[in-house]
Amino acid sequence: MERAIGVIDSGIGGLTVAQELMRQLPKEKLIYLGDTQRCPYGSRTEEEVQQFTWQMVDFLLTKNIKMLVVACNTATAFTLPELQKKLSIPVVGVIQPGARTAIKMTANNRIGVIGTEGTIQSRAYEQALNTIKTHIYIESLACPQLVPMVEQGMLSGYKAEQIVRESLAPLLMKNNIDTLILGCTHYPLIKDTIQKVIGQEVTIVSSSEETARETSTILDVHGLLYQGEREAKHAFYTTGNLEMFTTIANGIFNQEVGNVPVVDCEKIVIH
Amino acid sequence: MERAIGVIDSGIGGLTVAQELMRQLPKEKLIYLGDTQRCPYGSRTEEEVQQFTWQMVDFLLTKNIKMLVVACNTATAFTLPELQKKLSIPVVGVIQPGARTAIKMTANNRIGVIGTEGTIQSRAYEQALNTIKTHIYIESLACPQLVPMVEQGMLSGYKAEQIVRESLAPLLMKNNIDTLILGCTHYPLIKDTIQKVIGQEVTIVSSSEETARETSTILDVHGLLYQGEREAKHAFYTTGNLEMFTTIANGIFNQEVGNVPVVDCEKIVIH
Numbered sequence: 001m002e003r004a005i006g007v008i009d010s011g012i013g014g015l016t017v018a019q020e021l022m023r024q025l026p027k028e029k030l031i032y033l034g035d036t037q038r039c040p041y042g043s044r045t046e047e048e049v050q051q052f053t054w055q056m057v058d059f060l061l062t063k064n065i066k067m068l069v070v071a072c073n074t075a076t077a078f079t080l081p082e083l084q085k086k087l088s089i090p091v092v093g094v095i096q097p098g099a100r101t102a103i104k105m106t107a108n109n110r111i112g113v114i115g116t117e118g119t120i121q122s123r124a125y126e127q128a129l130n131t132i133k134t135h136i137y138i139e140s141l142a143c144p145q146l147v148p149m150v151e152q153g154m155l156s157g158y159k160a161e162q163i164v165r166e167s168l169a170p171l172l173m174k175n176n177i178d179t180l181i182l183g184c185t186h187y188p189l190i191k192d193t194i195q196k197v198i199g200q201e202v203t204i205v206s207s208s209e210e211t212a213r214e215t216s217t218i219l220d221v222h223g224l225l226y227q228g229e230r231e232a233k234h235a236f237y238t239t240g241n242l243e244m245f246t247t248i249a250n251g252i253f254n255q256e257v258g259n260v261p262v263v264d265c266e267k268i269v270i271h
Numbered sequence: 272m273e274r275a276i277g278v279i280d281s282g283i284g285g286l287t288v289a290q291e292l293m294r295q296l297p298k299e300k301l302i303y304l305g306d307t308q309r310c311p312y313g314s315r316t317e318e319e320v321q322q323f324t325w326q327m328v329d330f331l332l333t334k335n336i337k338m339l340v341v342a343c344n345t346a347t348a349f350t351l352p353e354l355q356k357k358l359s360i361p362v363v364g365v366i367q368p369g370a371r372t373a374i375k376m377t378a379n380n381r382i383g384v385i386g387t388e389g390t391i392q393s394r395a396y397e398q399a400l401n402t403i404k405t406h407i408y409i410e411s412l413a414c415p416q417l418v419p420m421v422e423q424g425m426l427s428g429y430k431a432e433q434i435v436r437e438s439l440a441p442l443l444m445k446n447n448i449d450t451l452i453l454g455c456t457h458y459p460l461i462k463d464t465i466q467k468v469i470g471q472e473v474t475i476v477s478s479s480e481e482t483a484r485e486t487s488t489i490l491d492v493h494g495l496l497y498q499g500e501r502e503a504k505h506a507f508y509t510t511g512n513l514e515m516f517t518t519i520a521n522g523i524f525n526q527e528v529g530n531v532p533v534v535d536c537e538k539i540v541i542h
Contacts, residue, residue, distance in 0.1 A: 024375055026404055090492065100487050104295055104480065132487060133297055134500055209375065214488050216371050216403065221361065221489055229405055 002226070004029035004235075005215065006065030008056040011039030011241075012151065012248045013185035014071030017094065019252050020212035021069070022234070027226045028219070030234040031063050033263065037240030040147050041074040042116025042184075049078045049118070055265035057083065059237075065089065066224050069215055073115050073184050073207065077122035090218050095119075097214040098181045098207035099128035103136070105203045106179040110137045112171050112202075115183030117142045125183055139177055143167040143184075150186040151244065153251075156193050164190065164197045171198070181205045189252070236260045273497070275300035275506075276486065277336030279327040282310030282512075283422065283519045284456035285342030288365065290523050291483035292340070293505070298497045299490070301505040302334050304534065308511030311418050312345040313387025313455075320349040320389070326536035328354065330508070336360065337495050340486055344386050344455050344478065348393035361489050366390075368485040369452045369478035370399035374407070376474045377450040381408045383442050383473075386454030388413045396454055410448055414438040414455075421457040422515065424522075427464050435461065435468045442469070450474045460523070507531045 005025075007018055011034045018032050033056050035041075041049050053075045057068065068091045070076045070083065076093030083091045102111045113125040120142040129136055145163050154160045171177065180202050182188060188206045195204055219225045226232075236257050238245045249257040276296075278289055282305045289303050304327050306312075312320050324346045328339065339362045341347045341354065347364030354362045373382045384396040391413040400407055416434050425431045442448065451473050453459060459477045466475055490496045497503075507528050509516045520528045 024371075024403070026406075092492075096491055097488070100295070100484060100491075103487075104484050131496060131498065132295070135297075213371060213375050216374075217368070217485050217488050218492055220367055220371075221363075221492070225402060227402065 003064055003066035004031045005067050005069060005219075006060035006063065007032045007069045007071050008053065008060060008075065009034050009071040009185065010041035010075065011036045012245055013147070015249055015252045016185050016188040016206075016208040017069060017071035017211050018234075020209050021215060024212045025216055025219070027228070027230055027232055029232045031060060031065060031237070032234065033059055033237045034239070034245055035265065036238040036242070036245050040116070041072060042118045042144070042147060044074070044118065046078045049074055050082070052265070053079045053083075057087070059263055059265060067092070067215065067219060069211060070094065071185055071208075071211065073124075074118040074122075077119050077124035090222055090224075092211060092214055092218055094185060094207040094211045095124050095183070096128050097210035098183065098205050099125060100132065101205045101210045102179045102181050103129065103133055105205060106136075108176075108178045109133075109135065110139070110177045110179075112177040112180040113138060113140045113183045114143050114168070114171075114180065114187065115140075116147060117144055119183050125181065139171060139174060141168070141170055146190065147184065147186050150189050151248070153248070155190050160190065160193050161197060164193050168194070168197055177202060179203045179205060182207055237263045239263055239265050274335055274337035275302045276338050276340060276490075277331035277334065278303045278340045278342050279324065279331060279346065280305050280342040280456065281312035281346060282307045283516055284418070286520055286523050287456050287459040287477075287479040288340060288342035288482050289505075291480050292486060295483045296487055296490070298499070298501055298503055300503045302331060302336060302508070303505065304330060304508045305510070305516055306536065307509040307513070307516050311387065312343060313389045313415070313418060315345070315389065317349045320345055321353070323536070324350045324354075328358070330534055330536060338363070338486065338490060340482060341365065342456055342479075342482065344395075345389040345393075348390050348395035361493055361495075363482060363485055363489055365456060365478040365482045366395050366454070367399050368481035369454065369476050370396055371403065372476045372481045373450045373452050374400065374404055376476060379447075379449045380404075380406065381410070381448045381450075383448040383451040384409060384411045384454045385414045385417075385439070385442070385451065385458065386411075387418060388415055390454050396452060410442060410445065412439070412441055417461065418455065418457050421460050422519070424519070426461050431461065431464050432468060435464050439465070439468055448473060450476060452476045453478055508534045510534055510536050
């Protein structure tokens, strides 16, 4: 199937999902839209997140995408069920794949979740985990310092480690989880620092990696995988603030992302 | 959704998939049918495997299952596309989940696959891997000694290790894969022995564990997850040879599987 996979995110965190999609599904084309003009979503209201997400979805629908990946935990928490209900294409969010993997990985049924305030307050991970398994202990923690740190490009080193240690302090004090879900797509960029702070004995689940893995499953089950041979070309769009986007994107992909057109999402009103 | 997940297998290998389903989806009911009377399928013809598989599917359809798991690599290799086309419920096999995970895990794009003669000759893993990713080196190896060894209850120790070492010799000589797919649902029972022989640096992918993980994904995407609270009760059926089945099942589940009715599959002809 020639059509592309659409990926939306509040800004740059979803690039870690795009990176994994490109690695795990190298024949699939991506069309990525990052709402860099209005990010971060973590502290926005549910209504704002819903409105912004639908605007981005409407843009990608004009590109005839075959599947939608909501590569932002906050947007997933607030919009996934509605998107799944209203769109005729498959929609995957970043919360359920991480939850399922954590259930697969945990041996002591004690799982930690870190994310933005919006994601943690939504209790979306608790709900995703408990839908599948009731007898599970979940320790959720909002880490509002981590996204700004990543967006400043501070990914490792003494200062980054100090901020991560402060942020994770409530988890470290209890120290009884065996699995930690990175419930924000920015966090895979500081995975090594988080692993160092939380300890090697805790399994870290990257929602980005697992979302790419489930996208592969869902495309297959729906008969939507591209069947031929090609080196897929991708397209990246933002809503503004181009410099931060291209700097971080070029770092993640280790190559220039090329031309990144700016989209005015507020002008696209279909629903 | 109250209905059960149906699981079919040539005999006892699929119990490792059932075990993972019970662990990863503890609220879901299973109805398992093992074709112990006619196992192993590994050296049977394509036509025989297709005929036997449809007989088992017909039996499970009378139980109103909501999803079908083909927990046997040989049956998956020979029947999955047809089952997916003809049945109105979702169908998952054991080959694609292992293939997708191997692609996620490998760093050097060199993947080994071990399985029965039927599975290896079908080239189903090559096909599943190459559909997703072309530039990948795959080393496939039939290990006909391993299923009889497992069915005799020989899972570890010197003799088991010796047989595994002999079987894997062609892989060990080349020694350049970083990921090994256990392409037979018996093999998770000797995973530790295989890991010891192949070395700790090789990531072993259990198709059983990954199939359970994808069953969870597919149920969710189709809105078929059980939403309430319950301790699920399961039902096990065989086509005969009950003693071997209950001995191995009790060992895997660490508890008695209870009454295991014998089904005469040849009498059920719906298609």
